[in-house]
Amino acid sequence: MGIKKTVSVLGLGRMGSALATALVNAGYDVTVWNRTPKSLPGTRSVATPEEAFEADVVVTCLSTYDVQRPLLSKNVKTLVNLTSGTPEEARATAKWAQDNGVEYVDGVIMAVPQQIGTKQARILFSGNENHHVLDAFGEPVHVGADAGLAALYDLALLGIMWPVFGGYLQALALVGTAGVTPQQFTPLATDWLATVGTFLPEMGEATQHKNYETEVSALDINVEGLRLLTRASEEQGLDATVPQALHHLFQRAQSNGHGAHSIASVIEEIR
Ligand SMILES: NC(=O)c1ccc[n+]([C@@H]2O[C@H](COP(=O)([O-])OP(=O)(O)OC[C@H]3O[C@@H](n4cnc5c(N)ncnc54)[C@H](OP(=O)(O)O)[C@@H]3O)[C@@H](O)[C@H]2O)c1
Numbered sequence: 048m049g050i051k052k053t054v055s056v057l058g059l060g061r062m063g064s065a066l067a068t069a070l071v072n073a074g075y076d077v078t079v080w081n082r083t084p085k086s087l088p089g090t091r092s093v094a095t096p097e098e099a100f101e102a103d104v105v106v107t108c109l110s111t112y113d114v115q116r117p118l119l120s121k122n123v124k125t126l127v128n129l130t131s132g133t134p135e136e137a138r139a140t141a142k143w144a145q146d147n148g149v150e151y152v153d154g155v156i157m158a159v160p161q162q163i164g165t166k167q168a169r170i171l172f173s174g175n176e177n178h179h180v181l182d183a184f185g186e187p188v189h190v191g192a193d194a195g196l197a198a199l200y201d202l203a204l205l206g207i208m209w210p211v212f213g214g215y216l217q218a219l220a221l222v223g224t225a226g227v228t229p230q231q232f233t234p235l236a237t238d239w240l241a242t243v244g245t246f247l248p249e250m251g252e253a254t255q256h257k258n259y260e261t262e263v264s265a266l267d268i269n270v271e272g273l274r275l276l277t278r279a280s281e282e283q284g285l286d287a288t289v290p291q292a293l294h295h296l297f298q299r300a301q302s303n304g305h306g307a308h309s310i311a312s313v314i315e316e317i318r
Contacts, residue, residue: 051075054180055099056106057118058130059085063108065160066129066184070106072164073183078102097122104179112136121147127179129154129170133202134195141174141194152179153194154187155201173197211240213289217280224283250311257315259308266313267306270297 051074056067059081070077071089079090080099086092093099100122109115112132119126126149128140137153144151152175158168168185172178174194181187190196215236222232253259273294280287297313305312 052103052180053078053101054104054106055080055093055102056090056108057081057096057099057115058107058109059087060108060110061160062129062156062163063106065163066106066108069164069183070180073180075180075183096120100124106180112140116140119143121149123149125150125152125179127152127154127181129156131155131201132198134199137173137198138193138195150177151175151194152177152181153197154181155197156184157201157204158185171197171200173200210289217276217285217289220285221276221280221283224285250309253309253311254314259305259312261307261309263309265307266297266301266310269310270294270301270306273297 053076054070055078056063056070057080059067059079063079063081064085064087067077067079067087067090071087077090078093078099078101079085079087080093080096084092084094096118097120099105100120102124104125104127105123106127106129107115107119108129109118110130112130115128115130126140126144128137128151132140141151141153143149152172154170154172156163156168156170158170162168163184166186170181170184170187171190172181172187173190173196174192176189178187190200218236219229219232273290276290277287277294280290296316297310300313300316303316305315
């Protein structure tokens with residue numbers, strides 16, 4: 048191994064600590080700064096962000112961009128920004144970096160802290176194609192030249208995860224009304240999710256070509272299914288926000304002439 052770059056990490060929360068530890072494990076010389084002073088084995092702590100900017104690369108992992116923005120200065124040489132935000136926030140930071148002569152990489156972490164440093168941790172990054180230190184964290188994947196793309200992919204992917212979790216919790220509450228345990232139900236749920244995943248490529252293609260003909264399942268039947276799920280939840284005294292939200296959306300698509308079309312046609316309502 049040649050001479051390793053010096054790296055600073057700003058933010059030692061759950062994720063920042065995991066990132067700093069992965070950098071230590073990869074052999075980097077690591078400096079850390081956190082608002083609440085904290086020590087981390089193998090790293091050197093500094094009292095101000097400015098002291099951390101002496102490093103070749105500065106990795107940020109703070110709770111929000113609003114927290115991060117005032118901490119940065121043009122003394123940063125290369126910024127690897129792993130704080131979550133919107134695409135516009137990422138683009139504004141890229142612009143700030145360009146105006147201040149700072150090399151910039153925008154990344155998002157599609158993993159939990161416990162996966163950092165393993166191949167399970169996928170790190171999406173955009174803009175600058177240089178990986179810099181991302182290899183130490185997991186599997187970097189470049190998603191495009193626009194610096195906002197990593198944040199866009201991040202929110203789009205999480206936007207799939209949250210409704211799935213909401214649907215799963217609704218399902219557990221529903222089957223729980225008949226005494227069914229998570230252990231009994233979950234194997235069927237994970238199998239079902241794998242099956243549902245196989246429908247996505249065709250659905251995606253249908254939205255691309257606006258071809259909503261279907262031999263499989265019309266929107267009408269799915270609106271009725273969501274009505275039944277909402278009613279069954281209410282009959283059992285459960286909150287029905289999750290199915291109701293989709294029921295309303297699908298119903299609007301149905302009223303706008305998509306009843307005989309596939310579920311993919313709902314994208315017209317979303318757009
Ligand atoms: N945890 C995950 O599974 C996960 C997964 C993917 C992405 N991420 C992203 O990683 C980032 C950090 O998440 P986390 O889970 O590490 O959060 P966390 O454990 O809550 O840590 C938040 C960090 O932000 C700092 N901070 C908060 N307010 C601050 C302020 N006003 N001034 C200075 N520092 C401030 C905290 O410092 P103190 O210690 O002083 O409070 C801490 O270092 C987020 O953008 C998150 O979306 C997290």
